Amino acid sequence: MATAHSRIAARFMLAPAVLMLLCWMIVPLAMTIYFSFLRYNLLMPGMEQWAGFDNYSYFLTDPAFFTALKNTLLLVGGVLLITVIGGTLLALLLDQAMYGQGFVRIMVIAPFFVMPTVSALVWKNMFMNPVNGLFAYMAKAVGLQPFDFLSQAPLASIILIVAWQWLPFAALILLTAMQSLDREQMEAAEMDGAGTFSRFIYIVVPHLTRAVTVVILIQTIFLLSVFAEILVTTNGGPGNASTNITYLVYAQSLLQFDVGGGSAGGIVAVILANIVAIFLMRMIGKNLEA
Amino acid sequence: MGQITLKQVTKSFGNTDVIRPLDLEIGEGEFVVFVGPSGCGKSTLLRLIAGLEDISSGQILIDGQDASHTPPAKRGLAMVFQSYALYPHMSVRKNIAFPLKMAGMDQAAIDAKVNGAAKVLNLTDYLDRRPGQLSGGQRQRVAIGRAIVREPKAFLFDEPLSNLDAALRVNMRLEISELHQSLKTTMIYVTHDQVEAMTMADKIVVLSAGRIEQVGSPLDLYRHPANKFVAGFIGSPKMNFVTGPEAAKHGADTIGIRPEHLKLSDSGWAGKIGVTERLGSDTFLHVHMDGMDTMTVRTEGDTALKYGAPVHLTPDPACIHRFDAQGKTLA
Ligand SMILES: Nc1ncnc2c1ncn2[C@@H]1O[C@H](COP(=O)(O)OP(=O)(O)OP(=O)(O)O)[C@@H](O)[C@H]1O
Numbered sequence A: 001m002a003t004a005h006s007r008i009a010a011r012f013m014l015a016p017a018v019l020m021l022l023c024w025m026i027v028p029l030a031m032t033i034y035f036s037f038l039r040y041n042l043l044m045p046g047m048e049q050w051a052g053f054d055n056y057s058y059f060l061t062d063p064a065f066f067t068a069l070k071n072t073l074l075l076v077g078g079v080l081l082i083t084v085i086g087g088t089l090l091a092l093l094l095d096q097a098m099y100g101q102g103f104v105r106i107m108v109i110a111p112f113f114v115m116p117t118v119s120a121l122v123w124k125n126m127f128m129n130p131v132n133g134l135f136a137y138m139a140k141a142v143g144l145q146p147f148d149f150l151s152q153a154p155l156a157s158i159i160l161i162v163a164w165q166w167l168p169f170a171a172l173i174l175l176t177a178m179q180s181l182d183r184e185q186m187e188a189a190e191m192d193g194a195g196t197f198s199r200f201i202y203i204v205v206p207h208l209t210r211a212v213t214v215v216i217l218i219q220t221i222f223l224l225s226v227f228a229e230i231l232v233t234t235n236g237g238p239g240n241a242s243t244n245i246t247y248l249v250y251a252q253s254l255l256q257f258d259v260g261g262g263s264a265g266g267i268v269a270v271i272l273a274n275i276v277a278i279f280l281m282r283m284i285g286k287n288l289e290a
Numbered sequence B: 001m002g003q004i005t006l007k008q009v010t011k012s013f014g015n016t017d018v019i020r021p022l023d024l025e026i027g028e029g030e031f032v033v034f035v036g037p038s039g040c041g042k043s044t045l046l047r048l049i050a051g052l053e054d055i056s057s058g059q060i061l062i063d064g065q066d067a068s069h070t071p072p073a074k075r076g077l078a079m080v081f082q083s084y085a086l087y088p089h090m091s092v093r094k095n096i097a098f099p100l101k102m103a104g105m106d107q108a109a110i111d112a113k114v115n116g117a118a119k120v121l122n123l124t125d126y127l128d129r130r131p132g133q134l135s136g137g138q139r140q141r142v143a144i145g146r147a148i149v150r151e152p153k154a155f156l157f158d159e160p161l162s163n164l165d166a167a168l169r170v171n172m173r174l175e176i177s178e179l180h181q182s183l184k185t186t187m188i189y190v191t192h193d194q195v196e197a198m199t200m201a202d203k204i205v206v207l208s209a210g211r212i213e214q215v216g217s218p219l220d221l222y223r224h225p226a227n228k229f230v231a232g233f234i235g236s237p238k239m240n241f242v243t244g245p246e247a248a249k250h251g252a253d254t255i256g257i258r259p260e261h262l263k264l265s266d267s268g269w270a271g272k273i274g275v276t277e278r279l280g281s282d283t284f285l286h287v288h289m290d291g292m293d294t295m296t297v298r299t300e301g302d303t304a305l306k307y308g309a310p311v312h313l314t315p316d317p318a319c320i321h322r323f324d325a326q327g328k329t330l331a
């Protein structure tokens, strides 16, 4: 790839793939933008008419929007907090030499392979159910009133479920980072009189910053669009206590059959995601530079 | 202070004995060099002294105190690693200050010490850089700085110069010797470069397969190697060994002659010139002998001899080393 000639050839050969990806992205985006300016209701097909920014103003002034925005940010932030801290601790544990290491590591990744709908249903019906759930059973065993997670603390419960799914991912990335730490550095710190805790704070944590950055960036992308877990557990409720932007867009376009409003919500979500991305890159993107 | 005694120290990893029962006395202020072929256990021995590995049996005394099971931080020793092991996310200043910070020293005292060490090591201009922005030699000096500020009882070096280029290695070799003269602290230095061993050591410990082959001053080892292994290991180019009837003439199983003790002559052992290596001051001639192994001869200055020219070699009779069948030196 060094000569000018080979670079031009490379560009030519890349072009079809790039063009196809571009269409793949641009066409749905353009259609969504187009729909977002139409009065387009599925109950009245063929009656579409130009609506200007009406859809946007309805969506943005809807009180549900602000709740959804807050919920989205809480969901992303909460899950990130749990997975990064929990993942670090889990990685520390997995990094220890122990019997059956390979098997334990595979078991730890397991939640990541379970489909979101399935794991959310398992949590809903087998753990958090106030009558049959494991938690209710445990509460009753010690004489406490069972707690109805999904109606008393719907958002926190969803955060818990989603965090459970993403913990293995974070733990795994952080574990590989931990294993790439130079052993002599740890030994040098040990000779320098740093105890276990100081070594963790001064050597391990700085070494992990880049991996943590990767975890945060990747997870944020996926956490902004959490949907299945909400759909199968709380349906966004009670009220809209656990509705995030993604779910609000769904409710708008498919429960209220308002494709125009839903599309406007979708575009708002895209813009929000970009704002979050810019913020993140500003804050932690420099960690990625070598 | 800085006297280290090893008593019957052994180390095994699983079933492999890496260090056989080993006794060693390291005096205060001595510069001791461990040499030996790769895999003979030099690093392991150093790490045992540092406390980074547990000894399997035996005893380590530091200043007369039993330190066999003392954690590394409490032994009062400082180590310089082959890979430098600097903390990449800390500035040079923070790197050097790290052990002092861990010891809970107050900031003013730390600053004074760090600045002092930086001055000694010519690092003052680099204090705010990160290790990644330094050259190999500078990194090495930072690693040494981090060791100095602790004022340890002894310094442990594990092949500290092996990542440096030849010119820098010569410089750093001098700097470390200079440092030893000014600090007068005990230093234990691992290397497999025998020029480093010969030039820096007060005392050389030659190791082979986890055993001590010989301990002595550089010239002592050069002149009076205890066995064939030490004779072949110390000295560059390597000693030439001759077996068979020529050795029997001297009443030995094998005789050894150093390249500098062989002369080109009109009669004697016959052979043909092989490759000649010209260093300027000296020339090494590799001679293919008739009925013996190839020998190396060191001659001063240049030589006019061409590849394939017939020559005769005569050893200096006063400098012939004699070994028995077990490789032990015969008196
Ligand atoms: N953690 C370990 N587990 C098992 N064997 C080990 C371990 N560390 C070292 N060894 C073995 O011990 C022997 C001595 O190793 P050591 O690192 O001390 O050699 P060395 O003399 O420093 O060699 P070099 O000059 O190549 O650095 C080697 O044969 C090595 O394979």
Ligand SMILES: [Mg+2]
Pocket (backbone or CB within 6 Å): B042, B043, B044
């Ligand atoms: Mg070694």
